[in-house]
Amino acid sequence: MSSQHIISVLLENxxxxxxxxxxxxxxxxxxxxSLTVAPTQDPTLSRLTLxxxxxERTIDQIKKQLNKLIDVVKIIDLSExxxxxxxxxxxxxxxxxxxxxxxxxxxxxxxxxxxxETDDYLIIELSGEKIWLDDxxxxxxxxxxxxxxxxxxxxxxxxxxxxx
Amino acid sequence: xxxxxxxxVIQSLKDEGVEYVFGYPGGCVLHIYDAIFKQxxxxxxxxxxxxGATHAADGYARSSGKPGVVLVTxxxxxxxxxxxxxxxxxxxxxxxxxxxxxxxxVIGTDAFQEVDTVGITRPCVKHNFLVNDVAxxxxxMKKAFYLATSGRPGPVVVDIxxxxxxxxxxxxxxxxxxxxxxxxxxxxxxxxxxTRKAVKLIQAAKRPVIYSGGGVVLGEASxxxxxxCHVLNFPITQTLMGLGAFPATxxxxxxxxxxxxxxxxxxxxxxxxxxxAIGARFDDRVTGKIAEFCPHAKIxxxxxxxxxxSKTITVDVPIVGQVKPILLDMLAQLESSRETFNRARxxxxxxxxxQWRSMDCLAYDKDTDTIKPQFVIEQLYKxxxxxxxxxxxxxxxxMFAAQYYPFDKPRRWINSGGLGTMGFGLPAxxxxxxxxxxxxxxxxxxxxxxxxxxxxxSTMLQYDTPVKIINLNNGYLGMVRQWxxxxxxSRYSHSYMEALPDFxxxxxxxxxxxxxxxxxxxxxxxxxxxxxxxxxxVFLDFITDTKENVYPMxxxxxxxNDMVMAPSSKFKKVCL
Numbered sequence: 001m002s003s004q005h006i007i008s009v010l011l012e013n014x015x016x017x018x019x020x021x022x023x024x025x026x027x028x029x030x031x032x033x034s035l036t037v038a039p040t041q042d043p044t045l046s047r048l049t050l051x052x053x054x055x056e057r058t059i060d061q062i063k064k065q066l067n068k069l070i071d072v073v074k075i076i077d078l079s080e081x082x083x084x085x086x087x088x089x090x091x092x093x094x095x096x097x098x099x100x101x102x103x104x105x106x107x108x109x110x111x112x113x114x115x116x117e118t119d120d121y122l123i124i125e126l127s128g129e130k131i132w133l134d135d136x137x138x139x140x141x142x143x144x145x146x147x148x149x150x151x152x153x154x155x156x157x158x159x160x161x162x163x164x
Numbered sequence: 165x166x167x168x169x170x171x172x173v174i175q176s177l178k179d180e181g182v183e184y185v186f187g188y189p190g191g192c193v194l195h196i197y198d199a200i201f202k203q204x205x206x207x208x209x210x211x212x213x214x215x216g217a218t219h220a221a222d223g224y225a226r227s228s229g230k231p232g233v234v235l236v237t238x239x240x241x242x243x244x245x246x247x248x249x250x251x252x253x254x255x256x257x258x259x260x261x262x263x264x265x266x267x268x269x270v271i272g273t274d275a276f277q278e279v280d281t282v283g284i285t286r287p288c289v290k291h292n293f294l295v296n297d298v299a300x301x302x303x304x305m306k307k308a309f310y311l312a313t314s315g316r317p318g319p320v321v322v323d324i325x326x327x328x329x330x331x332x333x334x335x336x337x338x339x340x341x342x343x344x345x346x347x348x349x350x351x352x353x354x355x356x357x358x359t360r361k362a363v364k365l366i367q368a369a370k371r372p373v374i375y376s377g378g379g380v381v382l383g384e385a386s387x388x389x390x391x392x393c394h395v396l397n398f399p400i401t402q403t404l405m406g407l408g409a410f411p412a413t414x415x416x417x418x419x420x421x422x423x424x425x426x427x428x429x430x431x432x433x434x435x436x437x438x439x440x441a442i443g444a445r446f447d448d449r450v451t452g453k454i455a456e457f458c459p460h461a462k463i464x465x466x467x468x469x470x471x472x473x474s475k476t477i478t479v480d481v482p483i484v485g486q487v488k489p490i491l492l493d494m495l496a497q498l499e500s501s502r503e504t505f506n507r508a509r510x511x512x513x514x515x516x517x518x519q520w521r522s523m524d525c526l527a528y529d530k531d532t533d534t535i536k537p538q539f540v541i542e543q544l545y546k547x548x549x550x551x552x553x554x555x556x557x558x559x560x561x562x563m564f565a566a567q568y569y570p571f572d573k574p575r576r577w578i579n580s581g582g583l584g585t586m587g588f589g590l591p592a593x594x595x596x597x598x599x600x601x602x603x604x605x606x607x608x609x610x611x612x613x614x615x616x617x618x619x620x621x622s623t624m625l626q627y628d629t630p631v632k633i634i635n636l637n638n639g640y641l642g643m644v645r646q647w648x649x650x651x652x653x654s655r656y657s658h659s660y661m662e663a664l665p666d667f668x669x670x671x672x673x674x675x676x677x678x679x680x681x682x683x684x685x686x687x688x689x690x691x692x693x694x695x696x697x698x699x700x701x702v703f704l705d706f707i708t709d710t711k712e713n714v715y716p717m718x719x720x721x722x723x724x725n726d727m728v729m730a731p732s733s734k735f736k737k738v739c740l
Contacts, residue, residue: 012347015294016282027287057474064471070291070311073347164346 004033005059006078006085006154008162009048009066013039017071021048024069030054030062034087034151045073047162049153051130076162078154085154089126089133090115092146099124099143112136121145167337169298169329170195171202173262176305178205179339182233184224184598185209186217190237191277192264195329209598209627212619214241216591218248219617222257223595226578227553229384231258231312232595238264239277242323243284247585249319250288254582255405256382258317260308261285265294267327281323290318298328299335306343315350316469317382350468354485359493362440362464362481367503369438371460371513372398375421378405378581379443379467379487386410386574388491389442395498397507399517401429403444404566405581412570413550418517419526422450423718424563427525427727427735430716432517433458434724441465443487446477447582456723466490525716526567529732534709535684537561537636541568544606544634547691552604553578553596557589557613560642561634563714565608587616590633594620597629604632604695611637611664611705621674624701632694633703635667638710646713650728671703680705 011017018037025032033051040047052062059077066072078085093099095117103124106112111132116123126133130152137147156162167175173196177185186209189197200208211217214236221232232252236245242263252259266275282294291311293304301324308320366372374396380389386409393400393416400410401421410417419426421433433439439461444450451457457477465472465479466487473482483490498505507514528538541564544552554569555578556562562579571577578596580588593607614635624631636642644659668678677700681690687706694702715730729735 016286019283020286023286057478061471061475064473068469068471070345070348 002053002055003059004051004053004079006083006152007050007052007063007066007075008078008154009050009075010040010073010162010164011037011046011048012071012073013044013046014071017046018048020069020071021050021066024065025052028061028065030058034149036151036153042164045164049151051152073164074162076156078156081156081160082158083154083156085129085152086127087130087133087150087152089137089147089149091124091126091137091140091144091148093122093124093140093143094145095120095122096143099140165337166334168195168199168331168334169301169324170199170331172298172301172335172337173305173324173329174199174203174206175337176302176339177233178203180305180309182206185233185235186211186220186224186595187235188214188217188237188241190241190264192238192266192326193235193241195326195331196235196262196264196324198331208235209623211591211623213617214244215248215587216617216620216623218245218259218261219251219585219588219591220595220598220620221259222248222252222588223555223578223592224599225252225257225259225595226592227575227596228599229575230599231260231309234259234261236261236263237277238266238281239279241277242279242281246284246288247587249285249321251580251583251585251588252319253288253290255378255580256317257319258312259319260305260312261319261321263321263323265323265325268296268325269327271325281321285321288319289321290316292321292323294323295325295328298333301328302337302339303343306340307345310343311348315348351470351485352489354466354483354490354493356493358481358483359490359497362483363494363497363501365438365462365464365481366396366440366498367501370510371436372396372438372440372510373432373436374398374400374440374442375403375433375444376400376406376409376442377403377444380406380409381574383443383468383487385443385488385491388488388495392491392495395495396505397509398440398505399432399514401425401432403447403450403581404579406444407566407577408571408574411572413572418521420566422447423452424567424714424716425718427523427716427729428517428520430718430724430727431520435516436461439463441467441479442491443467445472446475448476451477452718453721453723458724523734525729525733525735527733528712528730532709533684535681535687535706537564537638537706537708537712538568539684540634540636540687540706540708541565541608543688543691544608545569547688547695548604548606552576552606553600555579555589555593555596555605555607557607557609557616558584558586559610559613560646560712560714561608561610561613561636563643564636567714586613589613590617590631591620593631594624594627594629597631598627606632606634608634608636610642611635611639611661611667612641618670621671621676621701625675628699630697630699630701633701635703635705636708637664637667637705638708638712639664640710642712643714649713650717650719667703667705671701676701676703678703678705680707682707
């Protein structure tokens with residue numbers, strides 16, 4: 001039984017650290033659905049979030065193999081607890097009334113906004129859970145000219161944290 | 165003390181207590197070589213090919229327990245070393261490999277002899293570093309040795325750009341007494357609760373088997389393993405990498421397990437109700453068909469690497485930590501339980517094992533005119549009183565050596581088990597000789613493997629490291645030929661070498677002694693003559709039976725109780 005996991009990794013902010021993580025996934029044939037990385041409030045550390053799919057045994061191995069990398073300081077499986085998950089997307093569409101109205105409705109909940117507008121084109125900024133983004137994008141189908149997504153990031157809710 | 169980067173590299177090795185560096189000079193390491201020239205403490209061994217340097221350092225490490233050190237130049241120097249680095253990685257051998265890199269300003273410009281060494285070696289090292297500042301060299305060297313030798317050992321590459329070794333740039337030098345990494349804290353002692361659970365399973369076991377591996381050798385826990393076996397009176401089988409950790413000639417030893425393991429070891433694994441895995445990693449050559457691996461057994465697994473636990477085989481009681489303290493814990497708990505584990509306690513199980521053992525699965529056809537490879541190994545054992553360090557290459561000869569030379573001490577059996585690197589044996593034997601100058605060292609090889617790193621014969625003359633080369637020459641890449649016989653209806657596709665050198669003359673051309681042995685009755689006298697020449701490397705070219713196979717054999721993807729036995733044995737062709 002395969003399931004999706006969001007794994008957060010605190011990584012030494014050093015040259016080549018990211019390629020150790022991505023290399024591990026390709027060398028051991030693990031799935032990687034998205035991967036996003038940036039420095040944290042501590043400049044010596046980066047935080048990497050990756051979404052992967054696998055059986056329980058595979059996910060267990062992924063976590064162990066990640067921990068084995070010398071540049072990996074700490075990891076947490078966000079899927080093991082109640083966590084907050086977000087992804088941001090930018091998409092370019094040809095301007096039309098239906099889309100503008102749709103965005104208007106969503107903007108009330110801060111889920112979408114028009115980030116840029118020219119005579120004929122719109123760039124729409126969306127943020128939310130991955131599954132919501134997936135649904136929204138498929139509802140637009142043929143209208144999307146270009147889309148870029150950040151990949152999932154997340155934090156555990158409440159006291160549980162990934163810190164040193 | 166102010167030193168240049170080149171001097172810091174060598175001074176760090178000295179402060180680390182390194183005796184030998186196996187290496188080959190080139191453009192990007194010239195400053196470092198100049199620093200070597202100006203001192204006598206760290207001895208440099210000039211090999212003939214960088215692969216030879218890595219295998220020699222590896223043999224040195226495996227036989228001594230100390231880290232092996234390699235120094236090569238950038239580009240081809242580094243890429244030639246990769247096979248040896250991967251070999252060490254697969255068998256968890258502590259090594260530090262220093263590679264020269266092009267000067268920092270030209271990194272990334274496709275400069276002469278530039279490769280991305282850190283990128284190329286990343287998947288086959290425990291860790292690697294590209295040093296960016298002369299002031300960081302000493303600490304990076306300390307980290308490299310710490311990482312290589314602690315936890316689950318392994319090779320560490322330190323890539324050093326030429327410009328930071330410049331003799332005109334000097335910085336204060338201090339070698340750190342110790343170093344710690346916030347992201348690396350290997351587990352030492354095991355969880356006591358887990359050990360308690362393990363002891364409970366041991367107390368309840370009716371058909372137990374101890375299955376031990378290379379981790380016992382690496383963890384220097386041979387004494388504790390032997391003690392545990394003797395306290396429990398359980399049968400023990402050892403992996404290819406673990407041979408010698410427990411004496412093979414002890415009655416409790418039931419031989420190697422796996423693809424070419426003994427009948428008794430594989431049958432015992434299959435029928436067991438408790439497997440105690442100690443420093444072994446359930447390699448596919450050991451487990452055979454995963455779905456049918458030890459179907460009736462609970463499994464205890466002691467390993468220093470958490471990622472080894474339940475990787476392919478799910479275990480019941482994992483204990484993460486170093487083998488030695490865990491075995492000591494276990495022994496203490498067993499002692500305080502005041503329970504006696506005599507042989508009679510599992511008498512029925514021993515009776516069954518003895519019955520399997522009586523089938524004598526390693527019997528081979530002795531009634532032939534040709535020299536049987538097994539016979540050569542048996543004679544080698546006799547002539548060296550079982551005391552030699554034996555290195556091997558990869559193939560049939562490797563399995564024959566593992567099967568017919570019972571090792572009673574750890575670190576005596578030196579082979580590339582994980583990566584299976586042909587060409588390993590000869591340079592490794594040289595490395596063993598550096599670590600153990602007084603010992604008899606034999607390299608068991610074949611005419612295929614020996615030609616892969618043959619050039620090191622020249623190094624062995626230069627540094628006077630006498631080794632006896634036992635070449636089991638059957639004209640075929642024997643293991644390939646055996647698989648082709650079994651699974652490709654004897655279509656021997658490119659496993660026969662039409663032309664071979666005259667190895668006797670070749671050895672002589674390199675300044676060594678060459679012998680060719682074609683008759684069975686000459687095998688033992690030739691070995692005696694060779695080993696009597698203490699100060700000479702002798703190449704013994706044994707012309708052996710061309711079609712001999714390694715038995716027993718579990719074919720790929722089959723279960724432990726599905727072995728092919730020797731046609732000449734007491735068994736019917738296939739034994740279930």
